[in-house]
Amino acid sequence: MNNATELAELSANKCFGGWQKRYSHRSKVLNCEMHFSVFIPPAAEKVAKLPVLYWLSGLTCTDENFSTKAGAQRIAAELGIMLIMPDTSPRGEHVTDAADGAYDLGLGAGFYLNATQTPWQEHYQMYDYIVEELPALIQKEFKVKEKAAIAGHSMGGHGALTIALSNMKRYCSVSAFAPIVNPMECQWGQKAFTHYLGDNKAEWQAYDSCALMRQQGEFLHIPMLVDQGLDDNFYHTQKLSKPLEEVALDINYQAEFRYHPGYDHSYYFIASFIEDHLRFHAKYL
Numbered sequence: 001m002n003n004a005t006e007l008a009e010l011s012a013n014k015c016f017g018g019w020q021k022r023y024s025h026r027s028k029v030l031n032c033e034m035h036f037s038v039f040i041p042p043a044a045e046k047v048a049k050l051p052v053l054y055w056l057s058g059l060t061c062t063d064e065n066f067s068t069k070a071g072a073q074r075i076a077a078e079l080g081i082m083l084i085m086p087d088t089s090p091r092g093e094h095v096t097d098a099a100d101g102a103y104d105l106g107l108g109a110g111f112y113l114n115a116t117q118t119p120w121q122e123h124y125q126m127y128d129y130i131v132e133e134l135p136a137l138i139q140k141e142f143k144v145k146e147k148a149a150i151a152g153h154s155m156g157g158h159g160a161l162t163i164a165l166s167n168m169k170r171y172c173s174v175s176a177f178a179p180i181v182n183p184m185e186c187q188w189g190q191k192a193f194t195h196y197l198g199d200n201k202a203e204w205q206a207y208d209s210c211a212l213m214r215q216q217g218e219f220l221h222i223p224m225l226v227d228q229g230l231d232d233n234f235y236h237t238q239k240l241s242k243p244l245e246e247v248a249l250d251i252n253y254q255a256e257f258r259y260h261p262g263y264d265h266s267y268y269f270i271a272s273f274i275e276d277h278l279r280f281h282a283k284y285l
């Protein structure tokens with residue numbers, strides 16, 4: 001049996017009694033070298049298996065936005081939760097990017113789906129990376145519980161919700177900040193899905209939280225928390241959060257949606273409410 005680690009440690013910083021670390025590894029499904037960040041709480045030295053929260057970031061982000069801006073480590077240390085922060089797309093000079101360098105397609109904009117269209121499908125398989133490859137690697141390299149929590153922001157909120165709604169046996173709970181919940185009906189989603197998935201809208205539904213929630217109907221059972229800033233400049237234009245609350249009300253699903261006057265789309269908003277999200281997930285992990 002090969003016990004060699006598949007990870008290269010890039011950095012390690014002591015943080016709230018635990019460790020903030022960054023790793024690189026070769027991803028088979030993305031066909032490139034990837035970075036991810038982790039926060040290992042001090043409880044790692046005491047418990048047999050740590051509970052884990054996966055955090056998915058939004059457009060333009062890497063694995064480092066959340067670790068440096070959200071201020072999640074103090075409460076994660078207190079609750080004994082390990083944080084896993086993947087990157088938002090495949091990376092490397094050989095990976096296709098948007099021809100015009102747009103921020104909402106290509107690098108930094110993987111949308112947590114499996115692309116089917118040329119030239120994107122060669123590397124843009126972020127759904128399989130987040131759901132299969134990365135958890136398998138984390139299981140192999142760290143002592144962690146099998147079922148995880150998943151959360152994210154904006155495009156990452158879309159990723160967290162769609163992944164949780166499609167894999168309810170794998171995740172204990174899901175939460176999101178300003179998530180893109182109806183990408184089939186907003187500009188960010190329509191642009192990305194046309195390039196990555198092609199024109200057949202029937203295939204888009206697998207990556208649309210509103211469609212998935214409706215499909216699950218009475219079988220929906222995963223605890224869900226969504227926070228939305230009311231001064232978020234993308235709230236109306238990209239139809240964040242609200243359309244999913246409308247589906248939840250329609251099918252009588254008890255998800256919690258909270259709307260916060262004055263808060264925008266930034267990490268200042270996330271930093272203001274991340275403690276609530278961690279405590280929410282801790283109840284189910």
Ligand SMILES: N[C@@H](CCC(=O)N[C@@H](CS)C(=O)NCC(=O)O)C(=O)O
Binds near residue numbers: 058060265266
């Ligand atoms: N750069 C874009 C907006 C991109 C954006 O707001 N990205 C969010 C996620 S959707 C983010 O988290 N950005 C990185 C950061 O704030 O650290 C624009 O100019 O409109």
